[in-house]
Amino acid sequence: MKAVIILEDQLNSWLQALGSGHQLFGPVKSKKRQSVISWSKIEKWDQLSLTNSVPTSSIKTFYFPQPETLFTFSAKWNDPNAFRMMEPKTTHIPTLLVGVKPCDARSVMLNALPYKNDPYFQARLDSISIIAIMCLTQSATCFCRWVGGSPLSTDFIDVALYPIDKGYIAEPITQKGQKLIEQASETASLNESQLEFLENIKQNEQAEQAKSPNILKNLKEKELMQLYNAPFWHELAEPCLNCGICTFLCPTCYCFDIQDETVRNKGRRIRYWDSCMFPLFTLHASGHNPRGQKFQRVRNRFMHKLKYFPDRFDHISCVGCGRCIKECPVNIDIRQVISSMLEVE
Numbered sequence: 001m002k003a004v005i006i007l008e009d010q011l012n013s014w015l016q017a018l019g020s021g022h023q024l025f026g027p028v029k030s031k032k033r034q035s036v037i038s039w040s041k042i043e044k045w046d047q048l049s050l051t052n053s054v055p056t057s058s059i060k061t062f063y064f065p066q067p068e069t070l071f072t073f074s075a076k077w078n079d080p081n082a083f084r085m086m087e088p089k090t091t092h093i094p095t096l097l098v099g100v101k102p103c104d105a106r107s108v109m110l111n112a113l114p115y116k117n118d119p120y121f122q123a124r125l126d127s128i129s130i131i132a133i134m135c136l137t138q139s140a141t142c143f144c145r146w147v148g149g150s151p152l153s154t155d156f157i158d159v160a161l162y163p164i165d166k167g168y169i170a171e172p173i174t175q176k177g178q179k180l181i182e183q184a185s186e187t188a189s190l191n192e193s194q195l196e197f198l199e200n201i202k203q204n205e206q207a208e209q210a211k212s213p214n215i216l217k218n219l220k221e222k223e224l225m226q227l228y229n230a231p232f233w234h235e236l237a238e239p240c241l242n243c244g245i246c247t248f249l250c251p252t253c254y255c256f257d258i259q260d261e262t263v264r265n266k267g268r269r270i271r272y273w274d275s276c277m278f279p280l281f282t283l284h285a286s287g288h289n290p291r292g293q294k295f296q297r298v299r300n301r302f303m304h305k306l307k308y309f310p311d312r313f314d315h316i317s318c319v320g321c322g323r324c325i326k327e328c329p330v331n332i333d334i335r336q337v338i339s340s341m342l343e344v345e
């Protein structure tokens, strides 16, 4: 599969062609608050807000929606099917996400590990395609290389776009991606200098990767109990407000709760996002709470990402997007936590 050039003036007609088979979403600036960039329906390329930083919200909502209906039921006393579980009438419309950052695309691959046997998650994954824009520059809060990613990672991407003067190099990563590119009405082959440019940025990235520390390996060499009982957890947790912003915005946080909702004799069981930073998350029916103290919740968030998940799946449960660093009201920084964990003797 060969990369091609798609020029600026072709992008709108390409989107239009893609829109005939998919619903299109991209990062769009909020009209009310310009600093907020969230995933919205798009029709034109210039609606996209493409910066060197990640959008405020992640793409997890597309395959782990808030909420997901697991089944429906009737609560009518004279209904012969009352309280029987009925499959929800969910239609999965083919969805194309345009302008995804490589770290966000990689988060889909990580979340698919614990949700491997989850039919709801898997059905949504099948209906999603991703056109990503490779990061040729990064923001101060990006650290994807620390956690096994890369600004040029192609995990879970169908088409990789590399920004060039007046357009993009479009590289198909999957067969699906090849078909997406073929819908552009006009493409051009890469000339010598464009081929060289692509080769150079890939080689430079390989060199950067080779220089990056292997945090996963270094953390795995640590004893669990040494990290668990490390003294810095209390100090780290002190300012935390347990607001949960870090977990809700995080593309790799996937905890949920389940509730039954009934309105006028019609019911549904829903799964919705929850957060380990909330005291009620672990409250038992007996009244006992194994994570009743704030430091226990903060410790759990980081131990899950940096120790328990890696022990189970051999990946750190973080893609280095930096959202939790940027949005935490009290400046708790996962990079400092990683450094503290690595310092524990």
Ligand code: SF4
Residues within 6 Å of the ligand: 239, 240, 241, 242, 243, 244, 245, 246, 247, 277, 327, 328, 329, 330, 331, 332
């Ligand atoms: S965003 Fe910051 S203050 Fe809020 S729960 Fe997360 S770590 Fe605590």
Ligand code: SF4
Residues within 6 Å of the ligand: 246, 249, 250, 251, 252, 253, 305, 317, 318, 319, 320, 321, 322, 323, 324, 325, 334
């Ligand atoms: S832990 Fe923070 S930096 Fe890592 S993926 Fe989640 S939001 Fe991004």
